[in-house]
Amino acid sequence: MREHDNKSKGEMKTMKKHLGIALVLITILSLTACVSNKKIILPKAEEVKEIEIMKNTSEDRLKIENQNEIFGIIADIEENSKDTGKESVNDQPTNINDYLIVKFHHKNAEDSPSVDYLYKGKNRSIRFI
Numbered sequence: 001m002r003e004h005d006n007k008s009k010g011e012m013k014t015m016k017k018h019l020g021i022a023l024v025l026i027t028i029l030s031l032t033a034c035v036s037n038k039k040i041i042l043p044k045a046e047e048v049k050e051i052e053i054m055k056n057t058s059e060d061r062l063k064i065e066n067q068n069e070i071f072g073i074i075a076d077i078e079e080n081s082k083d084t085g086k087e088s089v090n091d092q093p094t095n096i097n098d099y100l101i102v103k104f105h106h107k108n109a110e111d112s113p114s115v116d117y118l119y120k121g122k123n124r125s126i127r128f129i
Helices: 002-035 067-080
Strands: 048-055 061-064 081-083 099-106 114-121 124-128
Touching: 048 067, 061 067, 067 081
Parallel strands: 081 124
Antiparallel strands: 048 061, 048 099, 099 114, 114 124
């Protein structure tokens, strides 16, 4: 009878172990699904001296140097945009008709400007890196 009890306890431990592993996997998958809605990360407004905005590859440019406007633009983009989570192998978006090129000219930075591409996809604006 003790032998049977030991087998049952061993099976229970194995089952608990499998349930624990399943719970961990479900948690990881849930967290991974949540990451797809992550917000974009833009430079801090106080670190930007100028924002330059262009539509597609147009020569017309809008330059913003006012710190209040820079703060507002960065806040609006962060609030209303999602990161695609993908890096492009192309220099500019492909298969997208309308997009904005946003250049952030940083204060005291060698890698200035940083460039982001914004376009509308599935009824929301998203960032194309």
